[in-house]
Amino acid sequence: MRLIGRRLALYSVTAWVAISVNFILPHLMPGDPIQTLIGKIQGQVTPQEIEAIRLSFGGGLDKPLLTQYFTYLSQLLHGNLGVSITLSQPVTTILKQSVPWTLGLIGISTILSFIIGTVCGALLGWTRGSRLDSLIPTATFFQAIPYFFLATVMLLVFGSDLHLFPVLGAYSQNLHPGWTWAFAASAVRYAELPVVSIVLSSIAGWMLGMRNMMITVVAEDFVLMAVAMGLPKRKVIMAAARNAVLPSIANLSLAIGLVVSGALLVELVFNYPGVGDLLLNAVQNEDYPLIQGIFLVITLAVLAANLLADLVYLGLDPRTRTETAT
């Protein structure tokens, strides 16, 4: 489809801009990251060591900016993001270890929250004014509490005191990471509490949004017509929900984009080995290659999520398909 091609082109341009900004940012920062680093290293630093650090930054800091830029791009295409200063490992290796945890935990929670919230919201909107409406203040309550507080309380009560859920980490320390059932089960078990906390704290938004949209849509003529046509109730609700869900889909793309960056608090509280945890350490230690790598991942994740949501939207709302035909 031509439309999809167009979106893809648009997104690749955006990605390129993001990558370029990502490259330039450290150069715009006051001071020289290398000097900062050398300053942090206590004691004597030999010229060889300084040179080694320079090289670890991609090399050739003395070359013109444009040349550096192209080197950066070509390294990027080869999947080389440099070496982390603090962890002394290639950034790609580090990211490979942490990104799946974050994507898994926060991604699944966001989608769960979206699905449960939207379904609840649709039903609430349909049965407006019924006793079910008391769900709303309950959900809003959990969203109103600061997340770190909610998460900490849950961790203390359900994890430490009641021992209902395992705490700290993403899997049992007795197991070696790998594709085994035991490990997978352990990972799921450890993810339960964080997932519940995230869903609890974010569900109100989805629920309220969907409910309000549903109330608007239910008042539309085509829903009345669906009733007049004698369609079964299930189909009438579906007709309304199908239209009401569209704004929520747009919001979902934004929410997915925030998954990686929003992971920070969750991973701190639950001591989860994801990108948020990594980013915090990287920033504290001024580990520029790692920061750059994480930013890149965040940017690309946001773009990919947006692209996905765009495509889903195109599929769900035929009216968006004609808009670009100019």
Place this chain on the structure above:
Amino acid sequence: MSTESIEASGVVTSANVTSDVSVVTTTHTDQRTGGPAMGQRILDIRNFSVDYGWGEGAVRAVNNVDLHLNRSTVLGIAGESGSGKSTLVYGFTRLLRAPGVIAGGEALFNLQSEDGTDIIVDLVTASEKELRKVRWSNISVVLQSALSALNPVLRVGTQFEQVLKTHRRDMSKADRRARTVELLALVGLNEDRLRRYPHELSGGQRQRVMIALALALDPQLVIMDEPTTALDVVTQREIISKLFELRSRFGFAMIFITHDLSLLVELADEIVVMYAGEIVERASAQALYDTPRHPYTLGLLNSFPPMHGVRTELTGIPGSPPDLAQLPTGCNFNPRCPYAMERCLKESPSLADLGEDGRSVACWLHSGDAGVVVPVELRRTGKGKREPAPMPVKRDVS
């Protein structure tokens, strides 16, 4: 048609109804006068009332309306916005949205089975399941704006598919498609429209799709709620003539709601005029146009240019529709009526038979009381066309 048993069970099959059905009710519920056979009764609404809201704050939007409709006839309902014409129709089809509630009455609908026996359903007491069966296969609805009446995210073909699939379980996919193409052809649309979405069609095309959809299951009654109001005049003409071509071909009955009385005069067999939730005048279309009896009808007629004939000055009706929560004492129309008498301020007139070919009117001017002089423009002239007569200016009665 025994009313009691109908109320009790919702559905009643009565075999010996033929003699009863040929009797035509002229005015009130059970006051049946013998008359010429006018075809079979399809809908009989009695003492029907609709409220908006409950308890103290309830507002009566439709008040004790009696209405009946015979097979294959066109009934027009006219009135200003807020007169209750749409509420009446959504009320008896049970399509009212909250806070609208049916406050009383019955709406007997005659579903004729294939072997010709009558099956009477009281739509007011029918269960959801019974209603679903009646809906669309017997009564279909066309709304004012077809853009909002068609589901925006479904293709035109899918919407036909949905209806046929729900009501005609035995139809194969190919049959359903063939039927849809046939229906589109009926309203003059090519089958390539099937793949289109509603927003890709013009206003006229959408309304055609809506009409085709309404006819999908060969209903006995099609309700048109201002079907042409949102269209331009040319398209309006096309749609109306298409509609009537289809009606004469398939013989469904129609209830046509509009505030455009001059349009109704051309289309309808019979017209009822509603004001503040009540029927104020009922007459055959021509009679209503030639000799309006209610001052409000006269005002409505003077508000629209006639489709054909001489130009007249449009006068309209002074004032605005009443607040249903604070109706005046006496006749609802008295604050706007230039002919209001003392009696009109105290007593509310009820719909009374005029004794001329099923005409009835709710107005004290026609009570036959001594001393009441019926104004010339509301008098029975007996000779053809109404002279364009402007309404006099409202004067104060005290």
